[in-house]
Amino acid sequence: MVFYTRYMMHHKSLQTYLVILCTSLLWACTGSKHEPITADNGYDRAAMLTNIADEIILPSYARFKGKLDLMVSQSDSFATKPSAESLVKLRQTWVDAYVEWQKVELFDVGPAEIYTLHSYLNIYPTSTTAIETNISTGTYNFGLPTSYPEQGFPALDYLINGLGATDDEILAKYTTAADAAKRISYLKAVVTQLNTRFIKIYTEWTTNNYRATFISKTNMDIYSSTSLLVNGYVLNYERYIRSGKFGIPSGAMLTDGTTAPEKVEAYYKKDLSLTLAKTAHQASLDLYNGTSALTGTQGPSLRKYLLALDAKDTKTGVSLVAEIDSQFVKVADRLNVLKPNLAEEVSTNNQAMINTFDEMQKLVRLLKVDMTSALSVTITYTDNDGD
Amino acid sequence: MELKGYTDIYLQKNTSAAVLAVFRIALGLLLFISILRFWSNGWIADLYITPQYFFPFYGFEFVKPLGAYTYVLFGLCALSALMVALGWYYRVAMVSLFLSFTYIELIDKSTYLNHYYFISLICLLMVFLPAQVYFSVDAYRNKSIHCDLIPQWCVDVIKLMVAILYVYAGIAKINSEWLLHALPLKIWLPARNDMPVIGFLFNKSWVHYAFSWIGCIYDLSIPFLLLSRKTRVLGYVAVVVFHVLTSLLFPIGMFPYIMIVTALIFFPASFHEKILSVLQKTLRLPKLIGAGVKTLVYSATSLQYFKYGFIVFFALQLLMPFRYLLYPGDLFWTEEGFRFSWRVMLMEKAGYAQFTVKDSSGKKAFVNNTLFLTKLQEKMMATQPDMILQYAHILRDHYASRGFQNPEVYVDAYVALNGHMGRTMIDPTVNLAKEKESFNHKSWIVLYND
Numbered sequence: 001m002v003f004y005t006r007y008m009m010h011h012k013s014l015q016t017y018l019v020i021l022c023t024s025l026l027w028a029c030t031g032s033k034h035e036p037i038t039a040d041n042g043y044d045r046a047a048m049l050t051n052i053a054d055e056i057i058l059p060s061y062a063r064f065k066g067k068l069d070l071m072v073s074q075s076d077s078f079a080t081k082p083s084a085e086s087l088v089k090l091r092q093t094w095v096d097a098y099v100e101w102q103k104v105e106l107f108d109v110g111p112a113e114i115y116t117l118h119s120y121l122n123i124y125p126t127s128t129t130a131i132e133t134n135i136s137t138g139t140y141n142f143g144l145p146t147s148y149p150e151q152g153f154p155a156l157d158y159l160i161n162g163l164g165a166t167d168d169e170i171l172a173k174y175t176t177a178a179d180a181a182k183r184i185s186y187l188k189a190v191v192t193q194l195n196t197r198f199i200k201i202y203t204e205w206t207t208n209n210y211r212a213t214f215i216s217k218t219n220m221d222i223y224s225s226t227s228l229l230v231n232g233y234v235l236n237y238e239r240y241i242r243s244g245k246f247g248i249p250s251g252a253m254l255t256d257g258t259t260a261p262e263k264v265e266a267y268y269k270k271d272l273s274l275t276l277a278k279t280a281h282q283a284s285l286d287l288y289n290g291t292s293a294l295t296g297t298q299g300p301s302l303r304k305y306l307l308a309l310d311a312k313d314t315k316t317g318v319s320l321v322a323e324i325d326s327q328f329v330k331v332a333d334r335l336n337v338l339k340p341n342l343a344e345e346v347s348t349n350n351q352a353m354i355n356t357f358d359e360m361q362k363l364v365r366l367l368k369v370d371m372t373s374a375l376s377v378t379i380t381y382t383d384n385d386g387d
Numbered sequence: 388m389e390l391k392g393y394t395d396i397y398l399q400k401n402t403s404a405a406v407l408a409v410f411r412i413a414l415g416l417l418l419f420i421s422i423l424r425f426w427s428n429g430w431i432a433d434l435y436i437t438p439q440y441f442f443p444f445y446g447f448e449f450v451k452p453l454g455a456y457t458y459v460l461f462g463l464c465a466l467s468a469l470m471v472a473l474g475w476y477y478r479v480a481m482v483s484l485f486l487s488f489t490y491i492e493l494i495d496k497s498t499y500l501n502h503y504y505f506i507s508l509i510c511l512l513m514v515f516l517p518a519q520v521y522f523s524v525d526a527y528r529n530k531s532i533h534c535d536l537i538p539q540w541c542v543d544v545i546k547l548m549v550a551i552l553y554v555y556a557g558i559a560k561i562n563s564e565w566l567l568h569a570l571p572l573k574i575w576l577p578a579r580n581d582m583p584v585i586g587f588l589f590n591k592s593w594v595h596y597a598f599s600w601i602g603c604i605y606d607l608s609i610p611f612l613l614l615s616r617k618t619r620v621l622g623y624v625a626v627v628v629f630h631v632l633t634s635l636l637f638p639i640g641m642f643p644y645i646m647i648v649t650a651l652i653f654f655p656a657s658f659h660e661k662i663l664s665v666l667q668k669t670l671r672l673p674k675l676i677g678a679g680v681k682t683l684v685y686s687a688t689s690l691q692y693f694k695y696g697f698i699v700f701f702a703l704q705l706l707m708p709f710r711y712l713l714y715p716g717d718l719f720w721t722e723e724g725f726r727f728s729w730r731v732m733l734m735e736k737a738g739y740a741q742f743t744v745k746d747s748s749g750k751k752a753f754v755n756n757t758l759f760l761t762k763l764q765e766k767m768m769a770t771q772p773d774m775i776l777q778y779a780h781i782l783r784d785h786y787a788s789r790g791f792q793n794p795e796v797y798v799d800a801y802v803a804l805n806g807h808m809g810r811t812m813i814d815p816t817v818n819l820a821k822e823k824e825s826f827n828h829k830s831w832i833v834l835y836n837d
Contacts, residue, residue, distance in 0.1 A: 370803045
């Protein structure tokens with residue numbers, strides 16, 4: 001009897017289908033009256049990408065470049081004439097550049113992703129033994145992945161903050177110590193490498209106009225700017241903010257909870273780690289909100305896009321944007337009760353570190369699962385039939 | 388015994404062998420192109436050689452990846468497809484095409500697509516159908532197998548399979564998410580709003596609803612529109628428009644083209660004869676088209692085998708998609724009984740699975756999935772409970788070999804379905820290392836409505 005399907009079609013059923021088709025079209029069309037039409041077109045991904053490129057990424061890169069230039073010239077002064085004064089100045093320019101770096105580390109898209117800028121600039125804990133070996137042998141290859149922990153801001157942290165208990169002790173390593181000249185040359189090599197790595201990315205965005213490419217790829221496939229930006233942004237928050245700054249040192253990611261205070265960022269500077277974490281968290285919020293690094297006003301953003309999509313739980317009516325907004329605040333609240341030295345917090349007040357990690361974990365889920373799903377961001381490139 | 392009488396009359400009805408010949412040529416060529424496309428995209432390495440681990444189907448664990456020999460498998464598949472198109476050693480080629488294609492699809496669940504399953508089923512049917520008796524190398528070389536007419540049922544089984552695909556895909560769309568909330572199209576369509584000319588429409592709510600409803604009605608009605616002579620052209624235009632549109636909107640590969648070509652089988656014999664005569668003239672082929680008198684007749688015994696074979700096959704096809712009713716909970720959430728049911732483009736699902744492995748001696752590990760799985764595998768695993776279990780077992784065995792005593796595996800699985808806020812999918816207190824795969828309900832899935 002299964003062979004009889006071809007005789008099942010009757011005119012009546014055809015008419016029924018046509019009637020259903022027409023009424024559904026009518027019904028669907030009337031539904032449009034309820035849609036609020038807003039002047040602010042949050043749907044426009046080209047506008048969003050333009051805002052992010054021109055108001056956030058480019059000015060942040062330019063500002064970071066300014067801080068980096070100061071650090072480079074100060075390291076030259078220090079190398080030429082190591083003194084208590086030039087050490088203090090170098091340290092301050094390092095602090096300023098490191099803080100500014102937190103505002104650009106999250107742009108793991110385009111050239112920064114291709115040339116793995118993060119890996120060269122901010123892998124910690126730094127390897128002090130490898131650094132000492134490099135200094136004494138004078139041979140090292142900063143291009144190798146194994147050398148990541150021997151360069152970047154963490155290596156400088158060790159070289160200008162970690163060589164002694166006092167500035168005099170540190171200075172002695174660059175002046176009276178037997179390997180002082182070698183150490184100076186290593187310090188310069190680290191600074192040069194850091195600068196070179198960044199300039200490569202900066203040139204791509206400016207001289208080679210990656211900006212135009214970034215803005216033009218408005219679709220949502222795996223190579224689109226929105227996909228790359230969001231994937232990099234979420235990865236940065238998950239791996240480098242949540243895990244790197246809190247999860248690993250606090251032991252929150254290990255079920256036996258072994259703490260590792262020496263694994264905090266800027267460990268040798270001691271009082272900088274919280275500032276770095278707060279800056280990185282704020283930068284993530286600013287990118288999400290489309291907050292201009294120039295004027296502080298909010299333009300087209302991921303947040304506005306989610307609002308335009310009306311991303312909400314159809315069962316509970318909970319708005320995804322409201323959830324994300326409130327979770328950003330909860331993380332900030334946790335950060336605000338911490339003391340400046342996170343290594344000290346791990347040793348004496350680790351529960352506060354774990355609490356921060358837990359709230360960050362909730363934010364990661366919202367960004368990585370709920371937000372990317374609502375945006376329809378592509379993760380893979382193969383065929384898909386949606387199941 | 389009136390029904391029996393009808394059956395006998397039906398079984399003796401004939402149609403032109405050209406219908407199945409055209410279908411054979413189209414199927415062979417399309418599969419050949421599909422494999423070339425797959426190969427040239429580098430997907431053979433990406434999907435079947437690069438991954439360290441694979442997710443076989445329950446009951447098909449004997450299907451193993453072949454490493455570098457996977458290229459040989461794809462080569463065999465492509466060659467078979469070409470031989471099928473030519474009708475050259477058809478039966479052997481068809482069996483080889485069915486087996487090689489199905490083997491590939493069984494290697495890793497992460498790559499499961501409904502249209503691959505459809506192709507496997509069509510290939511299986513074609514193994515038993517006389518598609519080589521007309522316009523083929525086989526029939527040219529051995530005139531005795533040449534036939535101009537074949538039983539009508541030989542064509543109708545293909546039509547029935549196509550009809551099942553569409554109607555079941557339509558039935559699957561009759562749910563409140565699809566019809567009342569326009570989900571997941573409401574999520575997917577705005578992502579295409581930068582398309583030229585029509586892109587702006589995808590931001591509009593009424594368009595999401597219109598697409599959802601038209602899609603559902605389209606699936607339910609298309610086989611009937613194609614079957615009726617009066618509506619056939621309208622139906623076919625709808626097929627082309629719909630599938631071209633979906634291919635522009637979604638990354639669904641060859642599927643739209645396969646369906647556009649497959650639907651031709653609903654056209655009358657004269658249409659197919661015309662295609663073949665044009666083909667013969669343009670390619671200047673030797674005479675392959677007969678005088679139109681010789682009829683393929685099966686013996687009564689073979690007919691009985693065919694009849695019961697097809698009854699079993701189609702009964703399975705009709706029942707399989709409803710097996711989900713045997714499981715508790717929301718089908719989209721548990722995915723118990725989700726595959727092999729023509730549930731296409733039905734849901735937006737994303738997940739995040741954090742595994743922890745520990746043992747009695749106090750060893751613990753926080754698993755980094757990227758060290759074990761490809762992006763595609765991780766994405767698929769994170770939302771599908773049966774794959775989460777398979778991965779838990781992969782982790783158990785890996786850590787056991789790394790000195791963990793009876794490793795225990797736990798997962799924190801956070802999943803968002805169709806834009807609803809994410810929630811926990813798997814009971815985080817259950818040691819998955821000890822759970823076993825079966826067709827029974829997985830009690831460690833946290834049900835959606837709890």
